[in-house]
Amino acid sequence: MALIDLANPSRFRALADTLLPWLGIATIVAFGVGLDQALRAPDDYQQGATVKIMFLHVPSAWLSMMAWGLMSAAALGTLVWRHPLADVAAKAAAPLGAAFTLLCLVTGSLWGRPMWGTYWVWDARLTSELVLFLMYLGVMALWQTIEDPTRAARAVAVLTLVGAIDLPIIKFSVDWWNTLHQPASVFRVGGSTIDASLLAPLFVMAIAFTLLFFTLHLAAMRNEIMRRRVRTLMMLQAQAAGGH
Amino acid sequence: MRLSGSDLACFRGGRQVLSGVSFVIEAGEALLVLGPNGVGKSTLLRLVAGLAPRSGGTLALDGGDAELSIAEQTHYLGHLDALKPSLTVDENLTFWSRFLGGGEGTQAALAAVGLAGIAQLPAAYLSAGQRRRLSIARLIIIKRPLWLLDEPTTALDAAAQAQLAGLMREHLAGGGLILAAAHGPIGLAAAKELRLGGAQ
Amino acid sequence: MNALAALFARDIRLAIRVGGGALIGVLFFLIVVTLVPFALGPDLALLARVGPAILWLGALLASLLTLDRLLAIDHEDGSLDLILTAPVTLELTVAVKALAHWLTTGLPLVLAAPFLGLLLNLDPTATGAVALTLLVGTPALTFLGLVGAAVTVALRRGGLLVAVLVLPLTVPVLIFGVAASNAAIVGPLRFGTPFSILCGIALVCLVVGTLATAAALRHAMD
Numbered sequence: 035m036a037l038i039d040l041a042n043p044s045r046f047r048a049l050a051d052t053l054l055p056w057l058g059i060a061t062i063v064a065f066g067v068g069l070d071q072a073l074r075a076p077d078d079y080q081q082g083a084t085v086k087i088m089f090l091h092v093p094s095a096w097l098s099m100m101a102w103g104l105m106s107a108a109a110l111g112t113l114v115w116r117h118p119l120a121d122v123a124a125k126a127a128a129p130l131g132a133a134f135t136l137l138c139l140v141t142g143s144l145w146g147r148p149m150w151g152t153y154w155v156w157d158a159r160l161t162s163e164l165v166l167f168l169m170y171l172g173v174m175a176l177w178q179t180i181e182d183p184t185r186a187a188r189a190v191a192v193l194t195l196v197g198a199i200d201l202p203i204i205k206f207s208v209d210w211w212n213t214l215h216q217p218a219s220v221f222r223v224g225g226s227t228i229d230a231s232l233l234a235p236l237f238v239m240a241i242a243f244t245l246l247f248f249t250l251h252l253a254a255m256r257n258e259i260m261r262r263r264v265r266t267l268m269m270l271q272a273q274a275a276g277g278h
Numbered sequence: 279m280r281l282s283g284s285d286l287a288c289f290r291g292g293r294q295v296l297s298g299v300s301f302v303i304e305a306g307e308a309l310l311v312l313g314p315n316g317v318g319k320s321t322l323l324r325l326v327a328g329l330a331p332r333s334g335g336t337l338a339l340d341g342g343d344a345e346l347s348i349a350e351q352t353h354y355l356g357h358l359d360a361l362k363p364s365l366t367v368d369e370n371l372t373f374w375s376r377f378l379g380g381g382e383g384t385q386a387a388l389a390a391v392g393l394a395g396i397a398q399l400p401a402a403y404l405s406a407g408q409r410r411r412l413s414i415a416r417l418i419i420i421k422r423p424l425w426l427l428d429e430p431t432t433a434l435d436a437a438a439q440a441q442l443a444g445l446m447r448e449h450l451a452g453g454g455l456i457l458a459a460a461h462g463p464i465g466l467a468a469a470k471e472l473r474l475g476g477a478q
Numbered sequence: 479m480n481a482l483a484a485l486f487a488r489d490i491r492l493a494i495r496v497g498g499g500a501l502i503g504v505l506f507f508l509i510v511v512t513l514v515p516f517a518l519g520p521d522l523a524l525l526a527r528v529g530p531a532i533l534w535l536g537a538l539l540a541s542l543l544t545l546d547r548l549l550a551i552d553h554e555d556g557s558l559d560l561i562l563t564a565p566v567t568l569e570l571t572v573a574v575k576a577l578a579h580w581l582t583t584g585l586p587l588v589l590a591a592p593f594l595g596l597l598l599n600l601d602p603t604a605t606g607a608v609a610l611t612l613l614v615g616t617p618a619l620t621f622l623g624l625v626g627a628a629v630t631v632a633l634r635r636g637g638l639l640v641a642v643l644v645l646p647l648t649v650p651v652l653i654f655g656v657a658a659s660n661a662a663i664v665g666p667l668r669f670g671t672p673f674s675i676l677c678g679i680a681l682v683c684l685v686v687g688t689l690a691t692a693a694a695l696r697h698a699m700d
Contacts, residue, residue: 376484377561
């Protein structure tokens with residue numbers, strides 16, 4: 035099935051309907067295996083059991099960035115190739131990206147608390163994630179504010195791409211800002227190296243999270259397509275009511 | 279009931295928009311204000327509605343409710359429709375009805391203007407003619423003696439114009455007054471005319 | 479009463495349905511609070527010391543920047559014309575609109591303040607004090623801001639002009655709001671002293687704001 039076939043919303047919905055149950059099952063299985071491995075992994079000699087928050091924190095961080103990458107690819111799809119489902123993919127990805135970013139922030143905060151004594155320090159990595167979170171919320175606000183989905187798609191696409199270019203710059207400047215004010219890094223997420231016994235569960239959890247993301251994303255895309263259909267039907271209904 | 283304006287003048291935006299305008303409208307009568315664009319027809323209506331400053335002359339509504347101002351006894355139907363796009367057709371009408379002291383029968387009023395079928399649609403989806411008809415539904419559901427209609431037939435098709443004419447005749451038959459601005463006839467055969475224009 | 483209740487319900491409904499509603503104000507608040515450490519540096523002790531001030535400034539800006547469209551939209555679609563022909567006192571209408579706006583914009587800021595206090599390393603006492611002063615102060619800001627919105631209602635681009643006009647007027651609210659918060663943290667004043675003054679000022683703002691806004695709207699029709 036070529037990508038162009040997916041451009042048809044009804045065919046996409048049919049595809050989504052078939053794929054979703056399988057994706058869902060795969061997600062549940064992956065989480066089952068991952069959590070089992072995570073709970074059986076050894077405790078860190080320094081941090082104790084709290085190191086296991088990393089199995090939630092690190093995959094969320096990866097997904098928070100992957101989601102923006104997905105949105106950027108979709109943005110190109112909208113602006114350059116005019117693929118009709120690109121903006122649906124972008125719109126569906128934004129709240130998911132925001133959610134995973136928030137999860138990353140919260141787990142990072144909880145993980146750091148025993149060490150910091152407070153819920154938040156302006157640590158370089160977490161601060162970059164916070165800025166990323168604000169950018170996701172901004173994109174979501176823009177989707178909400180512009181009425182017409184097609185116009186909204188183009189505006190959001192431009193913003194997403196500018197954000198994509200800016201993100202490495204933001205990350206660099208936040209790192210610099212952090213070292214400027216705190217010569218020694220207070221807290222390194224994930225420790226200086228990750229022990230091999232923790233790598234395997236981390237890998238499985240990363241796969242589980244990714245599957246979760248795509249399951250939710252596919253479902254969200256399907257919902258958005260249906261939402262647009264409702265909108266079109268309402269417009270037709272208004273026209274049909276007739277009279278000038 | 280009688281609306282009388284004598285030597286009305288309006289100075290706004292740095293220029294004398296109206297001066298020396300006089301008219302009398304008795305109960306059951308309609309006055310059609312005619313004239314070229316920019317001559318001040320809309321301003322005259324807004325002046326009566328209390329929405330434009332009266333810099334001279336007198337305006338009186340005899341036989342009306344002494345407790346209320348003239349503005350509170352008029353329906354002002356201007357160029358704008360006062361509709362909120364994110365509210366449904368029914369929600370828009372219900373709000374104005376409750377706020378302006380009208381009745382509860384929005385369904386009947388919507389049916390009268392042919393919008394009953396789309397009462398639950400957000401007003402954003404309405405065409406210009408449908409929005410104008412929703413404004414007209416306001417005239418039906420809220421009873422006020424004086425109607426100020428600014429080019430009411432704009433955006434309406436022939437059927438809707440005929441229906442509006444019918445509503446106006448009913449209103450006049452019930453002792454109401456109409457002051458309307460237009461470029462030409464609006465379906466009221468027996469309307470008096472007031473021509474604005476010439477040197478101001 | 480029915481008329482005012484209908485207006486209140488409508489304004490709440492509109493605030494919730496239109497473009498993200500209340501949450502855009504909270505988002506702005508969050509962004510402002512996030513920006514400050516980038517400017518000041520991540521020194522937690524310093525942030526805790528200026529935390530109440532940052533929260534107050536953020537809430538102040540977030541309150542004001544959402545106000546200008548409140549009246550301008552009604553003016554642009556002709557709703558204001560009809561409101562002026564209603565058998566409802568304009569002052570009451572204004573008060574109800576302001577209340578609906580505060581509930582959907584100001585109150586979320588008050589509720590968001592504790593979470594933002596967490597980011598600024600404020601302890602629970604400080605956070606509680608800031609939240610309480612904001613609870614009293616944000617209505618004052620709404621009613622004052624409404625005056626600016628009314629005065630600029632017919633202008634196409636009210637936005638920053640409203641803020642420019644109103645911000646000087648909000649200085650007393652800001653002073654006593656921050657003073658009360660700091661009093662709760664470091665003293666030497668008791669919290670109650672500046673807080674009662676804040677309450678008094680807020681009440682004055684409610685009354686003056688309502689009357690001035692109604693007067694400005696009447697004159698705007700000229």
